[in-house]
Amino acid sequence: QVQLVESGGGLVQAGASLRLSCRVSGLTFSTTVMAWFRQAPGKEREFVAFISSSWTGGRTDYADSVKGRFTITRDNAKNTVYLQMIALRPEDTAVYYCAADPKSRANTPNYNYWGQGTQVTVSS
Numbered sequence: 001q002v003q004l005v006e007s008g009g010g011l012v013q014a015g016a017s018l019r020l021s022c023r024v025s026g027l028t029f030s031t032t033v034m035a036w037f038r039q040a041p042g043k044e045r046e047f048v049a050f051i052s053s054s055w056t057g058g059r060t061d062y063a064d065s066v067k068g069r070f071t072i073t074r075d076n077a078k079n080t081v082y083l084q085m086i087a088l089r090p091e092d093t094a095v096y097y098c099a100a101d102p103k104s105r106a107n108t109p110n111y112n113y114w115g116q117g118t119q120v121t122v123s124s
Contacts (some may be wrong), residue, residue, distance in 0.1 A: 002023075002112075004023075004024050005023050005116070006096065006114035006117060008118060010121070011121045012122050012123070013045075013122070014090055015087060017085060018088065021081075022034070023080045030054045031054070033050060033053055034051050035073075035107075036048040036050075036072060036098060038092075038097065040093060045109045046109075047063050047108065049063065050102075050106040051081065061106070061107060065091075069086050090122045090124045095118065097117045099114065099115045
């Protein structure tokens with residue numbers, strides 16, 4: 001059974017930093033593409049970042065809105081993917097979801113496995 005468990009969300013002020021974690025079990029983590037998405041109230045789920053498998057060099061890509069502020073990394077020894085977020089803005093407020101194993105393009109919300117989500121709230 002595949003499980004993705006996110007942690008690290010919270011309430012912070014604008015300009016602060018947070019690091020989200022997503023621990024994965026039940027699949028071969030090192031060969032799996034991982035991603036973060038987010039969903040704000042009343043909006044569709046949107047792509048944040050993805051990281052390819054270690055076999056393909058751990059290539060990363062980001063949404064334009066978070067480039068230069070967010071960094072996705074993976075620790076294969078811990079079966080964990082991280083999202084380091086700095087210079088947070090009120091518009092970053094959303095539920096953040098970890099995703100594994102894309103069915104199609106890695107920057108679209110079409111993945112086989114999802115976490116339960118963790119709330120990030122940024123106050124102005």
